[in-house]
Amino acid sequence: MNAIIEVQDVSKSYGGVVANKRVSMTVQAGGITGLIGPNGSGKTTLFNSIVGYHPIDSGSIKFEGREISKMPVQSIARLGLIRTFQQTRIYGAMDCTKNMLISLPHRKMKFLDAFSKPGESDHAKADRLLEFVGLYEKRFLSAGSLSFGQQKLLEFAMALMNEPTGLLLDEPTAGINPTLINGLIDRLKRANSEFGITLFIIEHNMRVIMNMADKIYCLAHGEMLAQGTPQEIQNDQRVVDAYLGTH
Structure with missing residues (x-):
């Protein structure tokens, strides 16, 4: 599969507070990629940067091979890259x-x-x-x-x-009644398989993301901590430590 989103050495700070520090990752076309990490790890900042809400300080963001890091939100959306939010x-x-x-x-x-x-x-x-x-x-x-x-x-x-060609979803299952979650997961998977939409998902519910994603990235303190298959991430002690607060 080809990379549809390429993030290279992206950094973003807010008044001296580093939200993302030299983050690099790729989202493969046609797949489902997960982004996890403790609260305050920089996940939402990275999403906002990818779709143009917060211009990055340095680095490169490409969508289908095209540099988009200096483009406004509407222009990026017209290219086919859309995001949803924690609060609807x-x-x-x-x-x-x-x-x-x-x-x-x-x-x-x-x-x-x-x-x-x-x-x-x-x-x-x-x-x-x-x-x-x-x-x-x-x-x-x-x-x-x-x-x-x-x-x-x-x-x-x-x-x-x-x-959309690519859809970024920020905490799609947060605040949802557990009885509705499986239905939402099913529809997300179908959007991926039937409509061919690449999904990139921030998710705190580990059961959800482990059952959906082909590849998962984990951020901690604004930096890339780990990446791999769901199985690899589950067995990565650095990820366990980050969630338990020992990182």
């Missing part, structure tokens, strides 16, 4: 269908097109994806009335409206 970013007063349709402009529409009404094919696509995440029956309910887990499923479906 939905429009609570709108129904689910309208949330889906408002997601369209990011990649497919030109600026002037953003003010035109979505067509039948857009509505059909929204319906298909709401069906895919299990929210079709709730499509006319306000997004704010959904449970937190359902709101995460809606945000996932909204991301899929952009037909």
Whole structure:
């Protein structure tokens, strides 16, 4: 497999606090890559840098071979690299269908097109994806009335409206009722296998990430601590120590 995301010697500081220090990693196209680490290890900072929210201080970030470290968020999204957040970013007063349709402009529409009404094919696509995440029956309910887990499923479906090549998910199972987690995992795996979307996932739930990822990277104190298969990571004493606070 080819690398779809290449991070090389990336450093990022905030007012003297080093969040990432010379981090290097690759995300293979078509796979599921995990990013783990204790709180404050720099995971979210790295995600934000990859998609353009926080420009890096030094290093290189490439997406499909193209340098993106100086590009704004919208330009990176139009290339096909999208991210979701720990706290959902939905429009609570709108129904689910309208949330889906408002997601369209990011990649497919030109600026002037953003003010035109979505067509039948857009509505059909929204319906298909709401069906895919299990929210079709709730499509006319306000997004704010959904449970937190359902709101995460809606945000996932909204991301899929952009037909991303790569999708970065920040704590997709955090705050979700345990009964919904398996359904979410199944849909993430299907998005990877059926739609061919490369997934890059930050996850604290070790059971989830060990069952999903092909390769896992572990950050600690802003630096790359370990990398390998789920089995290798589970058996890496440095990772165990980092989580137990002895690193």
